[in-house]
Amino acid sequence: MVDQIAPEQTHTIDEAIAVLKQRFPNVVSDDSRPGYQGVVIEKNRLVEVATYIRDQLGFDYLSSATAVDYHGLEGSTDHLEMVYHSYRISGGSALVFKAQTEREQAEIPSLIDVWPGADFQEREAWDLYGIRFPGHPNLRRILLWEGFGGHPMRKDWKEPYYEQEHKPFESRWPAGYVFRAEEKNAYGHNVQYPADFDLSRLKDTSDEDVYNSMGLGVDVQSLGGDDISTDRLVVNMGPHHPSTHGVFRMVMTLNGETIDQLEPVMGYLHRNHEQIGERNTYIQNIPFTDRLDYLSSMGNNHGYVLTIEQLLAKGARYQPPTYRAEVIRVLMVELQRIVSHLWSVGFLLNDLGAFFTPMLYANNEREKILDFFEATAGSRLMCNYMRFGGVFKDVPERIYGVANYVNDRVRDVDTMEFLTAMINERLPRFLDEYEHYLLDNEIIKTRCIGVGVIPADMAIAYSCAGPLLRASGVPYDVRRAEPYSIYPELDFDIPTGENGDIYDRMVVRLKEMRESLRILRQILPRLESTKGESIYAGRRDYNVRAPLGESYARVENSKGELGFYVVSAGDPKGTQNPWRYHIRAPSFINLTALGPMSKGHKVADVVTILGSIDIVLGETDR
Amino acid sequence: MALTTQKELDLRQIHDTEFPLPDEIQGTLAVTSLSRIYNWSRRSSMWPLLFGLACCAIEMIGMASSRFDFSRFGMEVMRASPRQSDLIIVSGTVTKKMVVPIVRIYNQMPEPKYILAMGACASGGGPFKEGYNVVSGIDKYLPVDVYVPGCPPTPQSLLYGLIALQKKIDGQSIANADDVPWYGAGPSEPTPIPILGPDIIDPRQMDIIRRQAEYAAQGKPYGVRELPPPMEIKKKVSAKAAALAAATVAAAPEPLDENRLKRRMEALERRRAFATKNPEV
């Protein structure tokens, strides 16, 4: 009896959808394509329905907003689509809603007033897909530069090195005749220019646009003149700056030492993951996910394989990963979380001025974990370890390496002994020591407590995730909110902060490492007892064919909630390549809050605030 | 810098082997050339720019920290300012948006300056080569001295690359103006800074871009070069071998000689017997 449910009492997604359809007949309709979920909303009333979804149904957390281009797909209309995934902060699965628009003059109302966290994601959709968002106050390109020719993620836009729609390319396989992509291009570079390109009118305006959009009212061109009577100062930090953690740039206007306005400028590491991912076959994308958040490659692998497994599960021949595979996955992911947090705490201290010494200690422990990764996956950093239905290789009996001598001797230790010693003794001891020096330090306290505060409601509205969200006192962790893998049977707490300042974020990270160790201590006996069991479900399938449909899976990565949105469309027998491959990158979305967070602070604090968000540029710019 | 940690200067490092010394005074006296001592001091205090681009930068920091510790080679000070550094390690994917600042930074470095391309991306585009925003290697814009392969290169291989750079410096001579162009007359030319238009524009390519635009205006194909058709892979056969092959075909294969067949069967028998006796072999 659907009509008796009051909106605030809807528990399941189906109930929520039923209420929505009842409340907005003709506006909200089911997404009836096979394999799809959620509802399609008539775009003119999107804002109204979204407000209802947030306020009445309680889906207050917008996890991901992304565009899909359905151009040239057989059996589908030619349209662009925005896909939104909203969640309740109390946990549960997603309410997915979509809005469609025609490709010419594409326009969808902006949801920035409902969820401010949509800000950067809508700008990205404008940049890559050319969808306009009326109501967005600052709709400029975000990853590419102003003036770039075209919207590259549209299906009819071809990159200069375009060869074929899908891999494996015919030129490479089976004939094996290979040429270098530069050879085909007349310029010998990875460039192309539109046919009506007029060199004489060329002007590089990419920088000016940034300043103009900040409403500086300063003509940058004439700054050299003698009529500067402004007392605001424009300061550029980055893209080459030692404390922006990579190639990130911030443009600030200062009033004295105080920040008036801060505008993040990114895209300096935009490597087109998503577009390359759509050319790749499913399995070819696994090594690419390593290079997203390059400090936690295992976590990225995990998110991606979960997404594809979720897609494969719609088909008949799917076998879920074996128990041992799940155990090994959690082992790797939790170790990787420690690696990443060690790095981030170390670098935060770097930003505070304790240049490199704390970092060196953290890095020493990190190297030990990397040794284990190297012995297992074959690589220290880019592990490329997980597969659909299992993992690539079992944990080795012994960790053996000639490349890194320890005291002039070949490294050769028993893996289980190594892990046990590390998890039970070495890392806890290190954390004790680290906390002892850090938490009571006078300088750290003065510089971190009360700086860069973001209150809980604001953190949720800005779609913050991970330690950033939890430090504001919101106990939201995907491992608990929407459990996956074997996390339901593991015992761990979710550390939260109280004030949402830099100090709390650091403490949350330190506590999370302890929780990871607690998980790992439960993993060790499971690893021992499943020894010899299969690490792979069924036959190894290198060229998977995914059934049609969409899938969105997310994991709690070290930086926050990492989600992958994959659409499989086309061949009814199952597709080999994703039609759409989108990454919900926590580093990218967390940055939305950087501007509001740094307002009113001193310029030296902004470095620390950025450090406390803990971004990795590979993931921010993708 | 490296020397301060040593008790005393090991003179063998700067001694030039062209001037032989008796064994007993080796290490206490050095006879050397100006080039050699100049190169030795330069390469022993090679300060890299503190400049990380992408994933490879993580391994670069790994190399800089305690376990691998590249200060053993006189490089301990990474400088954040290009004005104070001798070497730029391009550690990651060079995107079109980023190449503009990189060229600027390179122009700001004082000579002598060196570039090390770390990883597949900086050397040639790497896994992301086909991406629309990726430059196929930093050498499209700047002269590279050492390439280090890998994705990412391990800290060990990066160290190897740095040692290779030191060897390269060792081989230079002040007497040769090509080796030390920075002593030439007048300031050296800065690398032209790329422009961000509808796509990135290398100012050195203005001519070819203009020409292609003319083709486009005339409706001719532009922007692509047609490749020759895929070559057929044929085994090359020399005349002699061909004659031999023809001869063997002509001589009809005789049935195996009876004796030879017998011997072969015996050998096979022996091998089998050996295998059953020693199963572990």
Ligand code: SF4
């Ligand atoms: S070579 Fe590999 S590891 Fe290095 S920047 Fe490129 S993708 Fe990253």
